[in-house]
Amino acid sequence: MFIDKSLKEYIAATASGEPTPGGGSVSALVGSLGGALTNMVCNLTVGKKAYEELSDDIKSKIVNNSKEVEKLVETLNNIVDEDTKAFDKVMDAFKLPKDTDEEKAARSNAIQEGYKIALEVPLRCAEKCLRVLELQDVFADYGNVNAITDVGVGTLLAYAGLEGALFNVTINLGSIKDESFKKETETKVDNLLTEGKKLKEELLKVVYKRLA
Numbered sequence: 001m002f003i004d005k006s007l008k009e010y011i012a013a014t015a016s017g018e019p020t021p022g023g024g025s026v027s028a029l030v031g032s033l034g035g036a037l038t039n040m041v042c043n044l045t046v047g048k049k050a051y052e053e054l055s056d057d058i059k060s061k062i063v064n065n066s067k068e069v070e071k072l073v074e075t076l077n078n079i080v081d082e083d084t085k086a087f088d089k090v091m092d093a094f095k096l097p098k099d100t101d102e103e104k105a106a107r108s109n110a111i112q113e114g115y116k117i118a119l120e121v122p123l124r125c126a127e128k129c130l131r132v133l134e135l136q137d138v139f140a141d142y143g144n145v146n147a148i149t150d151v152g153v154g155t156l157l158a159y160a161g162l163e164g165a166l167f168n169v170t171i172n173l174g175s176i177k178d179e180s181f182k183k184e185t186e187t188k189v190d191n192l193l194t195e196g197k198k199l200k201e202e203l204l205k206v207v208y209k210r211l212a
Contacts, residue, residue, distance in 0.1 A: 003029075003080045024083035024122045024168040031129040031161025032076035035069045037154035038136055041143040042066035048144060058142055065135040072128050072135075076161070079125045083168075086121040090114035115175045119185065122168035126192050129162035133199040140206040152207040159200040166193060 002010055002021050010029075014021050042062060045051050051059065093110035097103045133155065140151045166189050173189075176182050 001081050002084065003077050020084035021080070022084075023164055024086065024125070025080050027122070027129075027161045027164030027168070028076045028079035028083055028125045029161075030157045030164070031125060031132060032073050032080070034129070034154040034157030034159075034161060035073040035076065035132045037150045037157065038069050038132065038139055039066050039073070041139045041147045041150050041154070042069075044147045044150075045139070045142070045144040050144070051142075054142060058138065061138045062142065065138055069132060069135050072132050075128055076125065079121060079128070082121050083125065086118045087114075089117045111175075112177060115172050116178075116181065119169045119172040122165040122172075123185070123188065125165035126162045126169065126189075126196075129158050129165065130192055130196050130199070132158040133162070133196060133203065136199075136203055137206075140203050140210075145210055148207055148210045152204060152211075155200055155203040155207065159196055162192065162196045 002013065002025060005013065010021065014026060042065075045062060046059075051062075054062075090111060091114075093107060093114045096107040096110055098107050136151065136155060136158070140148075140155075143151055169185065169189055173182055173185055176185075
């Protein structure tokens with residue numbers, strides 16, 4: 001399990017000539033770190049004087065958002081390793097026999113299904129990273145001002161995880177022949193990217209304002 005390795009071991013494994021962990025796994029990791037920084041801001045906010053002066057609704061939102069982010073971090077941690085196995089179905093399909101027309105057809109179908117499975121994991125990673133971004137607004141607006149830079153870094157990491165994961169979705173889409181599935185997934189990618197960019201810019205705007 002890559003997620004259980006030390007930072008040095010994971011970095012070394014990433015730098016090696018092995019195909020895993022690759023960009024998809026790293027995207028999940030940075031998305032998880034973005035969420036972790038968000039929760040650090042929560043822990044540096046709750047109980048402080050400025051926090052006690054907030055309305056009950058805002059305090060409740062801070063706590064509830066943090067709980068959801070915690071679950072997202074756990075999910076993204078799992079995806080760090082899931083992504084390394086996402087392409088296995090494709091590789092297995094390429095090893096199938098292709099001596100007869102029936103075998104060729106079965107092999108081709110298996111390859112196509114493998115590509116669909118391979119892009120499901122990074123697509124889910126992007127969705128989780130987007131959700132981290134959606135939950136960060138209350139920390140940008142009301143989090144401990146001394147930790148506002150951590151909100152900024154968390155935002156950048158969550159967005160990097162989102163766009164990085166979508167790279168893997170897009171490259172796998174290029175091998176899929178099912179046009180209906182392809183168009184549907186391309187629409188999802190475009191929507192995730194558009195919303196992610198929007199949230200990133202909105203959050204960073206608040207961060208820079210509070211920094212000033």
